Amino acid sequence: MKKEKMPTTERQDFILDLLKKATTPLTGSEIAKMTNVSRQIIVQDISILKAKKEPVVATSQGYIYLHEEKGQQLEQMTIVCNHTPEETEQELYILVDHGVSVKDVIIEHPVYGDLTASIRVSNRKEVDQFIQKIKETNSSYLLTLTGGIHLHTLEADSYDKLDAACRDLQKAGFLVT
Incomplete structure (x- = not known):
């Protein structure tokens, strides 16, 4: 039937x-x-x-x-990064390993202006799924349109987690200051 x-x-x-x-x-x-x-x-x-x-x-x-978060307010930060597509997994692992969620990726396109894409990864499993989806669909990372320069909106339950993640991104050579 x-x-x-x-x-x-x-x-x-x-x-x-x-x-x-x-x-x-x-x-x-x-x-x-x-x-x-x-x-x-x-x-x-x-x-x-x-x-x-x-x-x-x-x-x-x-x-x-997206349910409204009740109670605890999350800290947010926008950062600028620069790296190759092959280094995306390492960048995202650094962030999520510090307890940071990556909400999105933003690039400045010469024709369309700011382009924002939702990523929403908070742990290694979600990062792996994101990377796998890129590979399965033969898609390009947005950073390829800007020579590697891109922004991320980050969230965490403390500023200390954001700060520690940024220090490690800086050590890896990914953070643009």
């Missing part, structure tokens, strides 16, 4: 509910299977949810819903 397709608004509400309850990122393919539509329809639904100001973010691991 074939599953019936949900009406669009019902499907979008279902997706939103799924993402709010999820404890791990959900891929477009996973959501597509659950809703009996194509992955492309899910991409479109996610875009509509974002346009409605829902805090849904696409990461290399899948879609996540």
Whole structure:
């Protein structure tokens, strides 16, 4: 017996509910299977949810819903780095090994201005998944468009963790000061 397709608004509400309850990122393919539509329809639904100001973010691991953090306020810092694509894994390991989350990567494109891509990695497993996704899809790192120069928005539960991570990035020759 074939599953019936949900009406669009019902499907979008279902997706939103799924993402709010999820404890791990959900891929477009996973959501597509659950809703009996194509992955492309899910991409479109996610875009509509974002346009409605829902805090849904696409990461290399899948879609996540950004819940408001209650209680502890995270420290944030934006840093400038410069390295080769092959050194990306080392850079990210340095950061997450200090208990720092990497929210995004930002480059300044000559035509489009600032381009920001969500990374959202907080541990080595997520870094490995991110690097693997780049390889599997034969994608390029954004830093290749700027000769290695890029920014990251970092988060941690203390400034000391951010500071220690930056010191190690400096030692590795990745931090631009």
